[in-house]
Amino acid sequence: MHEMSIAEGIVQLLEDHARSQHFSRVKQIWLSIGELAGIELSALRFSLDVVTRDTLADGAIIHIDTVPGSGWCLACSQSVAIHARFDACPLCGKHQVQVSSGDEMRVAELEVD
Incomplete structure (x- = not known):
């Protein structure tokens, strides 16, 4: 499980x-x-719940926007x-589609104290 x-x-x-x-808490x-x-969102949520315990992000609300x-x-x-990396083109049916977006992952925003 790479989400951990x-x-x-x-x-x-x-x-x-x-x-x-210089902040001490992530809300x-x-x-x-x-x-x-390639990230299973439920596994990532579970992993974040586990690894944020006793850290500056303990109890932080996590919002996930899907691109x-x-x-x-x-x-x-x-x-x-x-909807998958090796999908055929929905217009012509060929498998010559290069991914242009939707493969990223980033921390977009934080609310901190």
Whole structure:
């Protein structure tokens, strides 16, 4: 379950920013996660609940915004919506779609004290 290591990385990021920006508590976290990022959201939520205990983010409310997947079809030169990395183009049926968005993951915003 790589979501646990992702959650640990998020907590490390929060701790690093707390030191550099002088805050002591994280009240809310907004994450932006792409549909194609390969992250199981329920597993990430569970992992964050576990790894934030007794940290500056203990009890923080976690918001997750999902970014839809999209790609560029090399065969028909169109931008298309995709829901899995190796989906065929919904317009022409070819499997020549390059992911253009929806594979990212970032901490978009924090509410801190």
